[in-house]
Amino acid sequence: MLRPSTSLPRRGQGPLWRNPTIRALIVQAVLFLILAIFIGYLVHNTLNNLEARGIQTGFGFLEGRAGFSIPQSLIDYTSDSTYGTTFVVGLLNTLLVSALGIVAATLIGFAVGIARLSSNWLLARLATIYVEIFRNIPLLVQILFWYYAVLRALPSPRESLSLFDLFFFNVRGVVMPDPQPLAGFSATLWALLIAVVATLLFARFAKRRQAATGQALPVYWIGAAIVIGVPLIVFVASGSPLAWTLPELRGFNFRGGINILPELVALWLALSIYTAAFIAEIVRSGILSVSHGQTEAARSLSLPGAITLRKIVIPQAMRVIVPQMTSQYLNLIKNSSLATAIGYPDLVAVFAGTTLNQTGQAIEIIAMTMAVYLVISLTVSFLMNLYNARTLLKER
Amino acid sequence: MRESTFRTQMIEAREAPDQRRGISGWLRANLFNGPLNSVVSVAVIGLLAWILWPFLKWAVVDANFLGSTREDCTGSGACWVFISARFESIIYGFYPAAERWRVDIVFALMAVLVAWLAIPRLPKKRLVGLFTLVGFPIIAWFLLLGGHFGLPEVPTRAWGGLMLTLTVATVGIVGSLPLGVILALGRRSKMPFVKSVCVIFIEFWRGVPLITVLFMASVMLPLFVPGNVEFDKLLRALIGIMFFWSAYMAEVVRGGLQAIGKGQNEAGQALGLGYWQRMGLIILPQALKLVIPGIVNTFIALFKDTSLVLIIGLFDLLAIIRAGLTDSNWLGFSTEGYVFAALVFWIFCFSMSRYSQYIERRLNTSYRR
Numbered sequence: 001m002l003r004p005s006t007s008l009p010r011r012g013q014g015p016l017w018r019n020p021t022i023r024a025l026i027v028q029a030v031l032f033l034i035l036a037i038f039i040g041y042l043v044h045n046t047l048n049n050l051e052a053r054g055i056q057t058g059f060g061f062l063e064g065r066a067g068f069s070i071p072q073s074l075i076d077y078t079s080d081s082t083y084g085t086t087f088v089v090g091l092l093n094t095l096l097v098s099a100l101g102i103v104a105a106t107l108i109g110f111a112v113g114i115a116r117l118s119s120n121w122l123l124a125r126l127a128t129i130y131v132e133i134f135r136n137i138p139l140l141v142q143i144l145f146w147y148y149a150v151l152r153a154l155p156s157p158r159e160s161l162s163l164f165d166l167f168f169f170n171v172r173g174v175v176m177p178d179p180q181p182l183a184g185f186s187a188t189l190w191a192l193l194i195a196v197v198a199t200l201l202f203a204r205f206a207k208r209r210q211a212a213t214g215q216a217l218p219v220y221w222i223g224a225a226i227v228i229g230v231p232l233i234v235f236v237a238s239g240s241p242l243a244w245t246l247p248e249l250r251g252f253n254f255r256g257g258i259n260i261l262p263e264l265v266a267l268w269l270a271l272s273i274y275t276a277a278f279i280a281e282i283v284r285s286g287i288l289s290v291s292h293g294q295t296e297a298a299r300s301l302s303l304p305g306a307i308t309l310r311k312i313v314i315p316q317a318m319r320v321i322v323p324q325m326t327s328q329y330l331n332l333i334k335n336s337s338l339a340t341a342i343g344y345p346d347l348v349a350v351f352a353g354t355t356l357n358q359t360g361q362a363i364e365i366i367a368m369t370m371a372v373y374l375v376i377s378l379t380v381s382f383l384m385n386l387y388n389a390r391t392l393l394k395e396r
Numbered sequence: 397m398r399e400s401t402f403r404t405q406m407i408e409a410r411e412a413p414d415q416r417r418g419i420s421g422w423l424r425a426n427l428f429n430g431p432l433n434s435v436v437s438v439a440v441i442g443l444l445a446w447i448l449w450p451f452l453k454w455a456v457v458d459a460n461f462l463g464s465t466r467e468d469c470t471g472s473g474a475c476w477v478f479i480s481a482r483f484e485s486i487i488y489g490f491y492p493a494a495e496r497w498r499v500d501i502v503f504a505l506m507a508v509l510v511a512w513l514a515i516p517r518l519p520k521k522r523l524v525g526l527f528t529l530v531g532f533p534i535i536a537w538f539l540l541l542g543g544h545f546g547l548p549e550v551p552t553r554a555w556g557g558l559m560l561t562l563t564v565a566t567v568g569i570v571g572s573l574p575l576g577v578i579l580a581l582g583r584r585s586k587m588p589f590v591k592s593v594c595v596i597f598i599e600f601w602r603g604v605p606l607i608t609v610l611f612m613a614s615v616m617l618p619l620f621v622p623g624n625v626e627f628d629k630l631l632r633a634l635i636g637i638m639f640f641w642s643a644y645m646a647e648v649v650r651g652g653l654q655a656i657g658k659g660q661n662e663a664g665q666a667l668g669l670g671y672w673q674r675m676g677l678i679i680l681p682q683a684l685k686l687v688i689p690g691i692v693n694t695f696i697a698l699f700k701d702t703s704l705v706l707i708i709g710l711f712d713l714l715a716i717i718r719a720g721l722t723d724s725n726w727l728g729f730s731t732e733g734y735v736f737a738a739l740v741f742w743i744f745c746f747s748m749s750r751y752s753q754y755i756e757r758r759l760n761t762s763y764r765r
Contacts, residue, residue: 028589035593042620049619120433121426122440136745137738138700141714145738148721149731334605341707352611362615370604370612377603 046363061359062087068354070345072261083355090350091372097267097346098333104272105332106325109279116284127280135277140338142274147266147342154262157253168247168254173262175247175254182241191234192227199223263344267336275332279325286321287313319391326384330377337373347372455735466726478729479736482720489556489711495548498539499559505532506566514751516758533570536563552630556711558740560630564637564702564712569695571638576645577684581675583646584653594646601643606701609636614708633705641698648690652683685759692752696745703741713737 016022050057062084069079074092077085115127134142152171155161160168160175168175199222206217235242247257290313298308340349352369356362427437458473461480469475479486488496509528512518540563543549555563582594601609613636618627656679664674684691706715717733720726 024587028587031590031593045622046619048622118436119426119429120436120440122437126440126444132746132749133742136696136700136742136749138703138714138741140703140706141734141738141741144714144718145731145734149734152730337605337607338704338707340607348605348607348611352608356611356615362619366608366612366616370608373605373608374600374603378599 055360057361057363059364061361061364064359066355066358068358070350072264072345083359086355087347087351087368090345090347093344093350094333094336094339094346094348094372097264097271097339097344098336100268101271101275101332101336102329104268105275105279105328108272108276110283112276112280113283113287116280117287131277131280133277134273135281137274139270139274139335140341143267143270143338143342146269147263151262151266157249160249160254166246171262172253172259174260174265175257176260177247178245178256178258180243180245182243184238184241187238188231188235188241192231195227195230198230199226202226261344263339263342266342267339267344271332271335274335275328278328278331282321282324282328283317286317286324289320290316322391323384323388326380330380333376334373466729474732474735475729476732476736478720478726478732482716485557485720486713486716487558489560489716490554491550491556491559492548492554495542495550498542498547498550502536502539503559503562505535506562529570529574533567536566552628555630557716558713560705560711561702561713564630564634564705564710565695565699567634568637568641568698568702571634572641572645572694572698573691575638575642577649577680579642579646580649580653583650598643598646601640602647606637606640606704607707609640610704610708612636629708630710633708633710637698637702637705641694644694644697645691648687648694649683651690652685652687653679655686656683688759689752689756692748692755696748696752699744699748700741713740 017026062082064083065079066081066083066086067079070077070086070089072093073089074096075085075089077089112127112130115123116131118124118127151173154169154171157168157170157172160170162168166177203219203223206219210216245256247254249255294312294316295308298312303312336346337348339346340353343349347369352365356365359365428434454473456473458471459476460469460471460473461476462468463477464481466475466477468477484493488499491499509524509532512524513521513528518524538544539547540555541550541552579594579598582590583598585591585594610633613632614629617632617635621627660678660682661674664678669677702712703714705712706718711719714737717737721730721733
């Protein structure tokens with residue numbers, strides 16, 4: 001028989017280790033000690049090893065002369081530049097391929113994701129096959145495939161495949177016309193900037209007007225007309241100040257025009273196609289996540305299909321799509337480091353590859369490389385948290 | 397809305413819906429239900445004919461499968477002889493031929509265990525799961541590495557091919573799951589120091605690319621241990637992979653932990669259960685079951701990324717095929733090589749992803765539209 005205890009132990013009595021506050025303190029102190037000893041041990045070993053191998057620590061090596069050439073650089077770079085410059089060159093190349101990849105992956109991903117929901121059986125199946133093939137093959141295999149099996153198999157420059165005699169595809173990459181801005185071209189750029197600002201202001205005005213009067217303006221058409229029309233008029237009025245240098249075959253190679261490295265093309269193709277498969281799934285699940293009741297409610301209000309999609313389904317789907325999409329963009333940026341497998345001069349290939357091998361400053365270089373990716377990731381996730389807080393479902 | 401609310405005249409009667417059944421009815425309903433869809437269907441059929449047929453012709457119809465040298469490739473299509481001639485090394489790497497039965501045993505044991513865990517009808521999941529996580533790695537370790545019980549030692553240098561790929565994947569999976577669970581629990585801990593250590597650990601590994609982790613493992617880890625200690629190259633890569641994926645696993649598990657109502661934990665407290673009892677008996681079994689699809693997806697990502705060990709000079713499946721491509725007797729077969737590698741990885745990843753979808757359907761018993 002259960003008998004009520006006459007003397008319940010009071011709170012705070014009993015052995016010290018039963019007290020939750022003290023126990024938490026002890027656990028944390030022990031963890032801290034273990035970590036401190038472990039890290040101290042690693043630092044001790046590292047310093048010993050560095051001394052034994054005669055490696056200087058510190059970032060002084062960044063001032064040294066690099067002495068190697070980089071096939072693609074967005075800033076002025078020669079082999080006389082410093083190791084610090086190789087860091088910047090690699091970083092810019094990483095950002096270039098990431099930006100190109102993000103644009104292409106988004107376009108393909110949205111197209112495929114919407115195609116998967118198409119009522120056309122064949123199109124939906126084709127999109128499913130695309131997704132299932134490309135997201136289940138390692139990115140590295142895809143990069144190597146595009147580079148070695150496709151681009152390296154292209155003909156030599158003399159037998160280039162040509163498109164309208166403007167674009168040439170050969171084993172050394174893609175050659176395309178190079179636009180040369182002449183004096184007065186900046187007017188067009190300014191016109192473009194003003195047109196974009198004007199369109200944004202106009203869109204705000206139209207939104208207010210609709211809220212006040214209920215009358216909608218064709219914002220998209222007028223906006224498109226401003227953004228395209230105004231710079232075009234300025235461009236023509238200032239005498240078309242843009243010269244194109246066309247690529248020409250001289251001897252064994254092309255002169256003039258922009259030569260895009262085959263490594264860049266392969267990496268770009270692989271990154272876009274691979275990431276697009278994931279984006280397609282995100283877009284599809286985002287659209288499906290909007291409850292069917294929402295579309296039904298819109299239909300019972302007799303809203304047309306296009307407006308239902310634009311004003312009801314997409315804004316709610318975006319809440320699901322955007323955070324996942326951002327993490328895919330981050331993945332793409334991180335995955336661009338696979339460039340090193342085919343020798344595209346990105347941050348990892350140039351800085352954590354060649355520069356590391358030449359200087360032997362493993363700790364500093366790996367730390368700098370990791371810091372770049374960490375800063376990008378943390379910044380983007382910080383912005384994403386802000387976005388999430390803004391678009392959070394407001395429940396009343 | 398531009399019309400007035402009430403109609404003043406009758407709407408014309410619509411045509412009766414198309415009642416045709418069979419193939420023509422299906423085609424009409426799914427492919428040609430409107431001018432736009434008809435155009436799209438024709439375009440897709442054209443695209444398929446343009447891509448698929450030449451590919452099939454290359455890969456199957458005009459291809460050569462049997463033989464031992466490149467002279468056996470007489471067709472105009474793919475030369476799969478390149479693969480079949482070096483099939484053994486693609487599977488076993490440089491593992492000595494006399495010892496390959498050990499690899500076979502490990503493969504077979506793994507297949508049995510995975511099948512046991514994957515098929516819902518088989519009993520004693522918990523016991524088998526525990527064996528897979530603890531017993532199997534030990535057995536596999538002794539069998540593969542050797543050096544005990546009269547088995548000759550096979551250094552990890554000689555490991556390669558599919559066997560190395562599976563080893564890296566298995567160690568990654570077996571190691572990252574428990575570590576991820578602990579990190580996820582730590583991240584939700586109320587102790588500020590424990591929590592911040594876990595958050596920093598997770599966010600660090602999630603913020604950097606795996607390739608820099610592997611670089612770190614191959615150039616920095618040797619600096620961390622006393623100079624006279626020999627640090628196996630494979631082991632270094634495995635440590636990097638395990639830490640990296642445990643961070644991702646932790647985030648998946650955290651999602652499951654958050655989905656479990658607070659009442660579950662409080663009920664456990666009311667019963668007088670301690671922290672580990674509550675977690676082990678109440679929270680984790682529910683949370684892990686919820687996130688099985690997420691865990692399998694992480695496994696798939698891990699499996700695909702094992703191919704990255706190529707960059708630090710380990711000879712996994714992809715690296716072995718790639719090395720074969722530089723063989724002067726076999727130049728010019730990169731398409732065959734990479735298509736085969738893609739196919740092998742695809743089969744593994746696709747079956748895992750189908751399994752995860754199957755589990756998701758099984759667990760999702762809610763009302764479906």
